[in-house]
Each structure stands twice: as C-alpha cells, then as structure tokens.
Amino acid sequence: MTVRDGQERGGEDVAPPPFPPAGPGPAGPGPAGGKGGDDGYRPSARRIARERYRRTRTRRAFAVASASTLLTAGALYALIVNSPGWQRTRQTFFDAHYARISLHPILHGLWLNLRLLAVCGAIVLVAGLLMALLRTLRGPVFFPVRALATAYVDFFRGLPLIICILLCVFGIPALRLTGVTNNPVLLGAFALCLTYTAYVAEVFRAGIESVHPSQRAAARSLGLSNAQAMRYVVLPQAVRRVVPPLLNDLVSLQKDTGLVSIGGAVDAVYAAQIIASRDFNYTPYVIAGLIFVAITIPMTRFTDWVAARMNRRQSQGGAV
Amino acid sequence: MSAIGPKSGTADGPEPALRAEPVLRMEAVRKTYGGTVVLRDIALEVPAHTVTALIGASGSGKSTLLRCANLLEDVDDGAILLDGQDITDPRTDVDEVRRRIGVVFQAYNLFPHMTVLDNITLAPRRVHKEPREQAEGRARELLERLGLADRAHEYPDRLSGGQQQRVALLRAVATRPRLLLLDEITAALDPELVGEVLAVVRDLKEEGMTMVIATHEMAFAREVADQVCFLDGGIVLERGTPAEVFGAPSRQRTQEFLRRITEAGRL
Numbered sequence: 151m152t153v154r155d156g157q158e159r160g161g162e163d164v165a166p167p168p169f170p171p172a173g174p175g176p177a178g179p180g181p182a183g184g185k186g187g188d189d190g191y192r193p194s195a196r197r198i199a200r201e202r203y204r205r206t207r208t209r210r211a212f213a214v215a216s217a218s219t220l221l222t223a224g225a226l227y228a229l230i231v232n233s234p235g236w237q238r239t240r241q242t243f244f245d246a247h248y249a250r251i252s253l254h255p256i257l258h259g260l261w262l263n264l265r266l267l268a269v270c271g272a273i274v275l276v277a278g279l280l281m282a283l284l285r286t287l288r289g290p291v292f293f294p295v296r297a298l299a300t301a302y303v304d305f306f307r308g309l310p311l312i313i314c315i316l317l318c319v320f321g322i323p324a325l326r327l328t329g330v331t332n333n334p335v336l337l338g339a340f341a342l343c344l345t346y347t348a349y350v351a352e353v354f355r356a357g358i359e360s361v362h363p364s365q366r367a368a369a370r371s372l373g374l375s376n377a378q379a380m381r382y383v384v385l386p387q388a389v390r391r392v393v394p395p396l397l398n399d400l401v402s403l404q405k406d407t408g409l410v411s412i413g414g415a416v417d418a419v420y421a422a423q424i425i426a427s428r429d430f431n432y433t434p435y436v437i438a439g440l441i442f443v444a445i446t447i448p449m450t451r452f453t454d455w456v457a458a459r460m461n462r463r464q465s466q467g468g469a470v
Numbered sequence: 471m472s473a474i475g476p477k478s479g480t481a482d483g484p485e486p487a488l489r490a491e492p493v494l495r496m497e498a499v500r501k502t503y504g505g506t507v508v509l510r511d512i513a514l515e516v517p518a519h520t521v522t523a524l525i526g527a528s529g530s531g532k533s534t535l536l537r538c539a540n541l542l543e544d545v546d547d548g549a550i551l552l553d554g555q556d557i558t559d560p561r562t563d564v565d566e567v568r569r570r571i572g573v574v575f576q577a578y579n580l581f582p583h584m585t586v587l588d589n590i591t592l593a594p595r596r597v598h599k600e601p602r603e604q605a606e607g608r609a610r611e612l613l614e615r616l617g618l619a620d621r622a623h624e625y626p627d628r629l630s631g632g633q634q635q636r637v638a639l640l641r642a643v644a645t646r647p648r649l650l651l652l653d654e655i656t657a658a659l660d661p662e663l664v665g666e667v668l669a670v671v672r673d674l675k676e677e678g679m680t681m682v683i684a685t686h687e688m689a690f691a692r693e694v695a696d697q698v699c700f701l702d703g704g705i706v707l708e709r710g711t712p713a714e715v716f717g718a719p720s721r722q723r724t725q726e727f728l729r730r731i732t733e734a735g736r737l
C-alpha cells in the first residue's frame with residue numbers, strides 16, 4: 151500500500167471538523183466572548199449592536215403576537231356569546247351536568263377505540279407493506295399477484311370507509327357462513343383494516359419508488375439478490391421516508407375507529423350517543439370529540455418529532 | 471500481504487494454462503437502445519492483473535460497455551466471457567457473476583442509511599455469509615490503510631466527496647472480486663480530491679487487481695494502464711499500450727480527441 155500520510159492529509163484537510171460550534175443563529179447565546187477558540191476574539195461593537203437590535207425586534211414581535219391573539223379571542227368570544235341562540239346552545243352543547251355524567255361511559259367506550267387502534271394499526275402496517283411488496287414483484291409468474299394487489303388497492307382506496315363498514319358488519323353475517331363471526335366489533339375492525347391497508351400500501355409503494363434506482367443498481371452490482379437489495383438497501387430508506395405519512399394515517403385510523411359504532415359496538419362515540427338521545431342533550435358528543443382531539447394531538451406532535459429527528463440524523467439522498 | 475487484492479490461491483495462481491485465459495473477454499458485442507446502436511462489434515481482452523483504460527468522448531459508450539460487463543444491461547449480440555465462462559448466456563446465474571465483479575460508479579452510490587462500516591460489510595456478510603467480526607475486522611483494516619478509520623461510524627453524507635469515493639472503492643473490493651470496473655470515479659469530484667482517489671486505484675493495481683477503468687484523467691490512464699482503448703461512436707477505434715495510443719495515435723479521430731483533451735489541460 152502506498153497511501154501515505156501526505157495523501158491522507160489531503161482528505162483530512164478538506165473534511166470539515168466533526169461539527170462547527172453551532173450555527174451563526176440570531177438566537178445564539180449572546181456575544182460568546184472569547185469562547186470556542188483561544189484566539190483572543192472579542193465581539194465588535196457592530197456585533198453587539200446587531201444582537202441588541204435583534205433582541206428588541208424579537209420582544210416587539212412577541213408583544214404584537216400576544217396582543218393580536220388576545221384581540222382575536224376576545225372578538226370570537228363576544229361574537230358567540232352575543233349571538234341570539236347562545237343561551238340555548240350553551241344548555242344543549244356545553245352543560246356541566248351532562249359533561250359529568252357522560253364522562254365515565256365515554257372513557258369506558260374509549261378503551262374499545264384504543265384497542266381497535268392498536269390491533270388494526272399493527273395489522274394495517276404489516277399488510278400494507280406486504281401489499282406494496284407484492285406490487286413490486288417482477289416477472290411474468292407474478293403477474294396475477296401484481297394484478298390482484300393493484301385491484302385490491304384501487305378498490306378499497308376508492309370505497310368510502312362507512313360503506314365498507316356497513317357492508318362488512320351487515321353483509322357478512324347475512325351470508326350465514328359457518329365459523330364466521332357476527333361480532334360487530336370484529337367485523338368493523340376487519341373493515342377498517344381493509345380500507346387502511348389500501349392507504350398504507352400506497353404510502354409504502356411511494357416510498358419504495360422514491361429510492362433512486364442507482365441504489366438498487368449499486369446493491370445488485372455488489373452481488374445482492376433482488377430480495378436482498380430490497381430488504382437491506384431499498385426498504386430501510388423507503389420506510390424512513392414514509393414514517394411521517396404513515397403516522398398521519400394512524401392518526402386518521404384512530405378517529406375512524408369511532409365508525410365501528412354504526413354496527414352497534416359501544417365505543418366512545420356510541421356511549422355519547424346513548425346519553426345524547428336519551429336526554430336530548432348534545433354535551434356528550436362535545437366531550438367525546440374533545441377526548442379524541444386530545445389523544446390525537448400527542449400523536450401528531452410525535453409524528454413531527456420523529457420527522458425532525460430523522461432529518462437531523464441524516465439528510466436523505468445526500469449521496470444519490 | 472494483500473488485503474485489498476483479489477483472492478490469492480486457486481483462481482489466479484500461476485498455472486500457465488489459466489494464465490492464458492483473460493479475465494474478461496468481449497467478442498463482437500453489440501448493444502442498441504431503441505434504434506440507436508451504442509456498442510458495435512466490440513472486441514476486448516483484459517488479462518489478469520492488468521489495467522485497461524477506456525477513453526473517449528462523452529456518449530461514446532464507455533459506461534454502457536461497463537454496464538454490459540456487469541450484466542446491468544443485456545447485450546444484443548456477441549459474447550462476454552468472464553474467466554472463460556460465457557456470462558451473456560441467458561442461463562447464467564446473474565447474481566453469482568456479479569459476486570465476482572466489483573463496480574464503482576461516478577456518483578458514489580453509497581447507501582445513505584448505513585454507516586461507512588455497514589456499507590463495506592454489507593456484501594461480505596449478506597452475500598458471502600462471512601461472520602460479522604471477520605467482515606468488520608477486514609473493513610477496519612482497509613479503512614485504516616486509507617486513513618479513514620475514524621470515519622467508520624459516520625454516515626456517507628458526513629464525508630467529503632473524495633472520502634465517499636474511497637469508501638465506495640473499499641466496498642467494491644471488500645469481497646475480493648476477480649475484476650473491478652470503475653466508471654469515471656473521479657468525474658464528480660473537485661480537482662483537489664481526485665488525487666486521493668486515484669492513489670487508491672494505483673495501490674489496487676500494485677496489489678494485482680484486474681481493472682477496467684473508464685476515465686477522463688488521461689495522465690492517470692497513461693501512467694496506470696497496460697492497455698488503452700479509444701472508443702468512438704460505439705466502436706473501439708484504437709487499442710494499444712499507452713505509449714502507442716497517446717504517443718502515436720494512428721487514427722485521425724484519436725488525434726483530434728487527444729488534441730481537444732490536451733487543449734482542455736487534462737494531459
């Protein structure tokens with residue numbers, strides 16, 4: 151080997167140091183004094199003036215934002231409270247008594263929604279990936295498989311979820327097949343899986359197709375088989391890219407679990423409905439809705455966090 | 471001694487009978503895309519432990535020739551023989567052939583989701599079923615030699631272009647291929663990074679690696695190649711030692727090409 155030190159230096163010099171000490175962000179921790187290099191650096195008057203200006207600007211922006219938010223909220227409040235039907239609306243939709251008595255049954259029903267989310271979510275991820283992989287199979291032998299997978303996705307992506315649930319919950323028992331359940335929860339879950347697998351398959355497929363063909367070529371020229379190239383090179387990159395849209399679909403699945411109530415399963419929505427129709431008060435619906443929103447928000451934030459973390463860890467496709 | 475070079479022993483031992491057989495031989499290879507003929511009647515012999523440089527203008531078919539040799543493309547006619555085996559036979563096990571050939575492309579094509587070490591050990595571990603420790607030990611040894619040991623756990627996008635391309639070279643030779651194909655591996659690099667990559671190729675030659683190199687670095691081709699092929703419009707217009715092709719080109723097209731290159735300051 152003749153790669154000598156001088157040679158390496160060449161490479162070393164060009165490579166940036168592991169990390170430059172933070173960016174020159176305006177929100178930087180003020181004049182850094184002589185830190186980060188003992189070269190006797192003192193921030194100039196110009197830099198200090200600039201940073202002072204930026205701080206004032208930030209303070210002013212914050213004040214403006216707060217004032218405008220308060221004003222908007224106040225205006226909305228006044229508008230609603232002064233509307234002619236407000237008294238009546240408050241009694242029907244925002245009644246503390248009904249909120250209290252409905253909370254327990256709703257939370258009880260919510261447990262069913264959460265279990266549905268966990269089970270259907272897991273099934274949908276696996277089945278969706280499988281379906282996407284089936285659509286990438288090459289070769290004439292697999293033509294029927296490809297065609298079926300494509301037909302499945304096209305059909306269930308277009309079929310409204312509510313119709314899918316109705317057909318499953320009421321149609322399947324009507325067939326009177328032996329050994330097939332009549333349980334509306336299971337049938338509803340099945341319908342959810344059918345529809346969401348189609349969505350998720352498309353997300354995975356988009357991810358697989360977004361990986362540049364040169365990556366597959368590189369893997370194949372290393373001697374990896376088609377399946378190995380998919381497993382070790384294409385899929386890991388594809389899955390990383392589609393994590394945010396996938397989580398998005400899971401959030402959506404989570405609220406759609408409420409639709410199994412149309413088959414008679416007592417979930418959070420149906421629990422609210424029972425009280426609402428008994429007492430002609432819609433407060434339970436509001437409570438159920440708020441609870442769904444409340445558990446969706448953490449999931450949405452989690453999605454954002456995962457996406458941000460992945461972007462930090464490695465910018466995708468940098469080398470493609 | 472040779473950590474990078476091809477597997478010593480059986481295949482390229484000094485048996486005189488095998489010696490005569492070139493590692494790569496192309497016979498009347500023809501390749502078209504749609505109606506366009508890209509390679510026409512290509513004949514080429516690459517003896518073991520030699521370096522063949524492919525030169526020629528952009529679009530003359532260098533990349534296509536290398537892609538055919540690696541079976542990334544099917545040829546229309548003719549035959550390509552690897553160690554005497556006709557690999558253009560449709561019954562050939564493509565994966566098995568590719569295991570014997572290493573390739574480095576112009577754009578580095580490192581896997582961005584894997585660390586440098588994982589990039590290098592992927593094929594040894596998954597294709598050649600080497601145990602992890604063995605594959606990683608060798609990868610570290612190779613990285614050490616190129617002064618990249620401290621980069622083993624970095625992701626490719628944290629490396630300079632020259633470092634990425636050197637890692638790509640290591641990845642290609644980590645499985646001790648019989649033949650190495652390099653397609654303009656310095657073309658995407660800043661000029662000051664070209665040297666460090668070419669130095670690795672020089673080392674590989676010293677260790678006896680058989681290589682076919684498509685390149686625009688004429689000075690390098692002249693220095694390192696045993697054989698130079700000038701491609702023009704899909705045919706090998708001129709073939710010979712560097713001294714012959716660069717020193718006394720017999721064809722006018724070759725002379726013109728070399729003059730253009732010289733004017734661009736690359737010779």
Ligand SMILES: Nc1ncnc2c1ncn2[C@@H]1O[C@H](COP(=O)(O)OP(=O)(O)O)[C@@H](O)[C@H]1O
Nearest residue numbers: 503504508526527528529530531532533534535
């Ligand atoms: N996939 C392709 N489809 C159609 N034409 C192609 C394809 N790849 C290469 N070509 C054509 O083949 C010719 C040779 O290309 P290439 O082998 O890349 O040349 P070089 O590497 O010498 O620059 C060019 O005219 C190019 O346009």
Ligand SMILES: [Mg+2]
Nearest residue numbers: 532533534654
């Ligand atoms: Mg090319």
